[in-house]
Amino acid sequence: MGGRATDMVLLDENGIRCDGRRIDEPRSVSIKAGVLKNADGSAYIEFGDNKILAGVYGPRDIHPKHLSDADTGVLRCRYHMEPFSVTERKNPAPSRREIEISKVIKEALAPAVMLERFPRTVVDVYIEILQADGGSRCAALDAASVALADAGIPMRDMVSACAAGKVADTIVLDVNNEEDQAGQADMPIGYMPNLNRITLLQLDGVMSLDEYKQCIETGIRGCKLVYEIQKKALMEKYFDGEAEK
Secondary structure (H helix, E strand, O other), X not given: OOOOHHHOOOEOOOOEEOOOOEOOOOOOEEEEEOOOOOOOEEEEEEEOOEEEEEEEEEEEEOOOHHHOOOOOOEEEEEEEEOOOOOXXXXXXXXXXXXXXXXXXXXXXXXXXXXXXXXXXXXXXXXXXXXEOOOOHHHHHHHHHHHHHHHOOOOEOXXXXXXXXXXXXXXXXXXXXXXXXXXXXXXXXXXXXXXXXEEEEEOOEEOOOHHHHHHHHHHHHHHHHXXXXXXXXHHHHHXXXXXHHO
C-alpha cells in the first residue's frame, strides 16, 4: 500500500473514495455459517479485507459457580486479534482495546439474546480477528450474531452492524482503514432490523447535529444490507444443505 493514509486523497472531485467506492457503497461482505465442527455455532466473515471467525459455546454450566445467575443466563464475549492480523506484529496478550471491544460487543448482543430462558448457564462467544482492515468491531458483531443463531440460541432478532463516518466533510457508508485513520469521524452502529432498535452506537470524531442524524441513517442503511447477507448465510447452511441430501 503506497503512502500513509494522510497522503491519500480520501474523496475526489467525483465523489469517489480512496478504494474506488461511492460514498453510499459498502465494501464487499461474505458470511459463511457453521464453519467450526467443535463449536455449538460458528461463522466466518470477510468484510472488506477483514477476515474474522466467531465460535459460540453454550448454553452450558458456568464455572466458577458463583458467577451464575438464578434468574437468567450469562453472556461472555472475547474479541481477540491474532498477532498476524495487523501489519506490525501484535502482542498476543489482550490489549485494553480488545477488552473494551469485547465489552462493547457483549452489550450490543445482550438485547438480542433470550438469556432468561437459560438461568444458571453461560453462553460464550469467541471472536478471532485473522486480518484487520478497519471496522473490525462491526464485522465481528455481524459474525457473532450469525454464530449465535447457528448455535440455536433463541434470539429476538439478529444484530447487524456497519459503520458510517465523515470523510472530507462528507458522510460516507462503511469507513475503511484509511478513512478511519485520516477521516474526521467514525460511527459504528449495531441494529436489530425487525425491532428497529439500535444496540450499539459509538462516535469517534466531531459532527454537527445534522451530520450526526445523517450518519445514523446512513449506518442503519448499511446494517440492513448486512442483515440480508446474514440471513442468506443461515439459509445456505440449513436449507441448501437439506436440499443437497
